[in-house]
Amino acid sequence: MKRLDDSFRKLEKFPTKVIQFGEGNFLRAFIDWQIHQMNKQGLFKGGVKIVQPLAKGMTKNLDQQDDLYTVLLEGVLNGKKYQSHEVIESVNGTVRPYENYAEYLKLAEDDNIEVIFSNTTEAGIAFDENDKLSDQPQNSYPGKLTALLYHRFELGKKGFHIIPCELINHNGDQLKKIVLQYAELWKLGEKFVDWINNDNKFYSTLVDRIVPGYPRDRAADLEKEWGYLDQMMVKTEPFLIFVLEGSQAINDVLPLKEAGINFVVTDDMQPYRNRKVSILNGPHTTMSPIARLAGIETVGEVMKDKDFYKFVNDEMYQEIIPTVALPEKELADYAEGIKERFENPYVKHQLSSIALNSISKFTARLLPTLKRYVAKNQELPKRIVLALAAYLKIYRGQADFEPSDTAEVLAAFKKIAGDENYVHEALSNSDFWGEDLTQISGLEALVNKYLTEIDQKGTRAIVERINAE
Ligand SMILES: NC(=O)c1ccc[n+]([C@@H]2O[C@H](COP(=O)([O-])OP(=O)(O)OC[C@H]3O[C@@H](n4cnc5c(N)ncnc54)[C@H](O)[C@@H]3O)[C@@H](O)[C@H]2O)c1
Ligand SMILES: O=P(O)(O)OC[C@@H](O)[C@@H](O)[C@H](O)[C@H](O)CO
Structure with a gap:
């Protein structure tokens, strides 16, 4: 069978207007897909050069198919079923700084390039004090970026719009802060710092x-159906939202909105972040321990189970939405969309993968909601507390599966697992939760009660009872 190659292109190859750090699945199904949608409508007329941020990666595989790949879009959005595939043509080429650093630095010389995107995972936006300007390349992503920016500055050229997509709060501010740290460490001078501050925008x-x-289980069948080989195909849900904090002028640079993409430019993205973390990640973090203890394996199975569906729905509407500071109708629409996404029949989202590092996830994704709920109602949100009790059972080593967390967290739980005051010891450990949870009135007693009930009847019985209350 034929591999993808340039003969599959339907659009002309546009000049490179974007540098993208990262060749991962997410960026290819998110940023490069969006650029392709703009190009199809003649709105952007620009291509992407992908920089492989690590020594090892997938860019050679992409080059082997002339930087083309297929996005398989499957799911339900606003009640409409989507099942389509499309060859994405927005990638113009790839650059590997570990093999050819000169080619990497040369990107700074291209006047057509206006935008830099990145997604190097949450670990990528980090400062490495051992990085040097003379390294070829620097170890960290911000180190590599600073070297590129400095070369651009020395050539007297205009700066970039720098748009990180890593899932850390204030990602643009964080990245800029580290670039300025390198400017200081490498003594790049006041003028460079001024140029960073005034000629570049970090969002x-x-x-x-x-x-x-990559849809491993179906790839061979899909290739047969499409009639070509594609080792870089990527599957995605149809939903997307891209929220950017900054001035509306970015719409002139990136006419995503005009292309019909759900691109939101705002001067404060925190409400959007709170909404996503509490209404999407919150229920994930709640259902994962409770449903796994009841023998359920995926998010889709949770949504198909009428008891668990009601439990999740009630958590969203009774415990979470009233604590988020956005219009209720908007939140309800968002919650309905999330349920549709959780029900996506094409995605098997394992509860065990959501469970990775659950203690920090509970702290970031559920504890703020629990505290806001208590402040508002002077009582505890039962469903979130049941999740906490279920976690304590799992982390005590009393489930059919192991908890997966950092070595420090696992060792700390191991130390207290045999303690007769286990719940008190666990809840009062501020290293887990950032604070002493026994200070929240009634929490320790309710967790103890739920733990006893879980031992006696299992989580499903408690879910049914809470549903009936
Ligand atoms: N897949 C999703 O559904 C989804 C949705 C939203 C956000 N995200 C986030 O996007 C990130 C990437 O996900 P993905 O599915 O594309 O993963 P992936 O494994 O396909 O790609 C990871 C990318 O990050 C780079 N990378 C990894 N560690 C790095 C480091 N220390 N420094 C620099 N670069 C590094 C790799 O080179 C690669 O380009 C994750 O952090 C994930 O949480 C994923
Ligand atoms: O990716 P994690 O492990 O941080 O969290 C698990 C899920 O809640 C998460 O992957 C969501 O599905 C994702 O955040 C949706 O954009």
């Missing part, structure tokens, strides 16, 4: 699209 973003990646 903070929130990205949301579930991208399960």
Whole structure:
């Protein structure tokens, strides 16, 4: 069978206007897909050069198919079923700084390039004090970026719009802060710092699209159906939201909105972040321990089970939405969309993968809601507390499966697992939760009660009872 090659292109190859750090599934199904949508409508007329941020990666595989790949879009959005595939033509080429650093630095010389995107995972936006300007390349992504920016500055050229998509809060501010740290460490001078501050714009973003990646189980069948080989195909849900904090002028640079994409430019993205973290990630973090203890394996199975569906729905509407400071109708529409995404029949989202590092996830994704709920109602949100009790059972080593967390967290739980005051010891450990949870009135007693009930009857019985209350 034929591989993808340039003969599959339907659009002309546009000049490179974007540098993208990262060749991962998410960026290919999110940023490069969006650029392709703009190009199809003649709105952007620009291509992407992908920089592989690590020594090892997938860019050679992409080059082997002339930088083309297929996005398989499957799911339900606003009640409409989507099942389509499209060859994405927005990638113009790839650059590997570990193999050819000169070619990497040369990107700074291209006047057509206006925008830099990145997604190097949450670990990527980090300062490495051992990085040097003379390294070829620097170890960290911000180190590599600073070297590129400095070369651009020395050539007297204009700066960039720098748009990180890593899932950390204030990602743009964080990245800029580290670039300025390198400017100081490498003594790049006041003028460079002024150029960073005045000629470049760093934006903070929130990205949301579930991208399960390469559809391993169906790839061979899909290739047969499409009539070509594609080792870089990527599967995604149809939903996306791309929130960017900054001035509306970015719409002139990136006419995403005009292309019909759900691109939101705002001067404060925190409400969008709170909404996503509490209404999407919150229920994920709640259902994962409770449903796994009841023998359920995926988010889709949770949504198909009438008891668990009601439990999740009630958590969204009774415990979470009333605590988020946005118009209720908007939140309800968002919640309905999330339920549709959780029900996506094409995505098998494992509860075990959501469970990775659950203690920090509970702290970031559920604890703020629990505290806001208590402040508002002077009582505890039962469903979130049941999740906490279920986690304590799992982390005590009393489930049919192991908890997966950092070595420190696992060791700390191991130390207290045999303690007769286990619940008190666990809840009062501020290293887990950032604070002493026994200070929240009634929490320790309710967790103890739920733990006893879980031992006696299992989580499903408690879910049924809470549903009936
Ligand atoms: N897949 C999703 O559904 C989804 C949705 C929203 C956000 N995200 C987030 O996007 C990120 C990437 O996800 P993906 O599915 O594309 O993963 P992936 O494994 O396909 O790609 C990871 C990319 O990050 C780069 N990378 C990894 N560690 C790095 C480091 N220390 N420094 C620099 N670069 C590094 C790799 O080179 C690669 O380009 C994750 O952090 C994930 O949480 C994923
Ligand atoms: O990716 P994690 O492990 O941080 O969190 C698990 C899920 O809640 C998460 O992947 C969501 O599906 C995603 O955040 C949707 O955009």
